[in-house]
Amino acid sequence: MQFEERRETYTKIATLYYLADMSQDDIAEIFHISRFKVSRILKKCRNFRIIEFHINNEPDYYAKLELEIKDLLSIEQVMIVPSGVTLQESKVNVAKMAANYLEGKITNGLIIGLSWGSTIQLIHKYFDPHTPADDALFVQLSGNLCSSSITQEGYIDGNILVQKFAAKAQSGWSVFQVPYVVQNPALKELLYQEPPILKHVNLFNKLDMALIGVGSSNPDRSDPYLTGYLTMEESKKLADDGMGADICGTRLTSDGQIRETILTNRMISIDLMDLHKLSEVCAVGAGSEKALSLIAGCKGGFIKKVIIDEVCALSIMSRLGDLVTN
Template sequence: MASANRQQETASLAVRVARLYYFQSMTTAAIAEEMGTSRATVSRLLSYAMENGLVEIRIHDPGEQSGGLEQSIKARFSLQRVQVVPVADSAGAQENLRRVAAHAAAYLGTLVQPASVLGLAWGTTVAEIANHLVPRQVRDVDVVQLNGSGTGHDYVDSFGGSLVSRFAQNFGARAHGFPVPAFFDYAQTRTALWRERSIRAIRSLQEGATINLFSIGVKESGSYVHTSGYLSKQEAQAIQKDGVVGDIATVFFRGDGSWRDVPLNARSSGPDLDRFRRAQHSICVVSGQGKVAGVRAALHGGFINELVIDEPGARLLLADDAEAAPAAAARKGRAKA
């Protein structure tokens, strides 16, 4: 009880300091004098307020209203929201991922509200986002795994399940794992399992997700699906031959955004990609130029309504799409003729 009281007192002081600092523009020295404490204590309270979700910082970029990268991508692909994360062209892949993930984590913290259902597609990017979450308790929240992560060699669904638990703990939410393989050996097995009441309950929760958080898996960027034993050599060759450029939640799609007739999808535990069109927030988070082709295909498929992307990738996305559009129009014209 004493510990809880101390925590509540610290939170109350942190809120008071944050209001003086951010709302009244007082310096740490002035706040320290008013409260009869030291500047070091004031700084610690400000850090506490930030780390515990008592303060949220939002930046309103005027360039977003005047034709910057974000506005151009938003208009080109009819998106609800685009966030371009500043990253130097010389930044390494890990630093690029870290910055994009930290930005996405901060944004997600502003979206999760009471009664939210957060759907997670596991992967390296979502795991990095988990590393940057700011603890924030929100009532009546559910976090649900969108696709199984068991393999043919190891049925234990550890990767996806642990991610769901981390996000749920961060928001004080209920965690709902999906203890099935990423890919079934037989489509008939999936069909039969989907009829089970326990699985139907999870899939109903997936269907009702208000926020979907995912990245694009591509072989060229060392996607977890391609590097961790989920696909046999024959399966990898088959999807490459079929023109697959990426996956969302282990559901594969081609460069034109088509996915329903990709044979491997009949055995995937991932969701119907059309579901992402219906969610209030379908947030795709990507870093690295190797994912741009996959992002472009997913955008043309309509699976994304919000995009968080690094700046070099955003520039390449616009440039490549501008080059691809005339060629696509020409192909359509020849087909009509």
């Protein structure tokens, strides 16, 4: 009998697993499919909202979790939002909180640095400043990634994203008209000699705040790999060598130290020491794969505030060995 991929069948499998307490092996035998396929279908059941989970937290659960993460990372502020059924829903929750945060910060004359990222892109969707900030300036912190989409999430490159934020705030903007990565460090040196590029880079020393995304610890999700500047082997080697954390293109050890890698002097982005001396640097992230970069960025003193989802928060605690004890 051929297995039919239908919602009704998915519902039966979910019922047997969650309500009848039947094992995935037993379900696989009933439907004549592999255990792997059962696992995959159960995941689809969450995505299709055939099943939904509700966890009854204590009223002050998130406030306590924020304090724990704040103490672990030794930073100024932690804002945690509930995780969604999917990673995309978690990103939306983070983006809404971050948009509200940015709306509360923006004023006339403020110079705001923005990095690229899928969550940063979502922030723009929910960013709705109440009054114009004519003299504010949005500054692109990293070069442009590529000439075509690298994600399935409606990709917008950094130069366009900065202009879109500025348009909503009725503010000025400055874009970084360079690639995010170059093959030869000599090319980076030549680009920095160009007057318009040098003028933009000099704005990094004048920033009042920065809102940034962070890199994934997953080698096949790193931007240099997705854009073709690194092979999968090279991307995995960075992670294996303890350099999986990524803040604005600079690779860090888990404790926030900058070390030389195959990407050194090839990434065109803000110098992390410019972030280090900036008092208002807020990083956003959702999901477990952002935990390593957030830890490294905070430990190195480059990130002062974070807006994250619950899964990311628990992943940070797990990585720091503090999950079970609390």
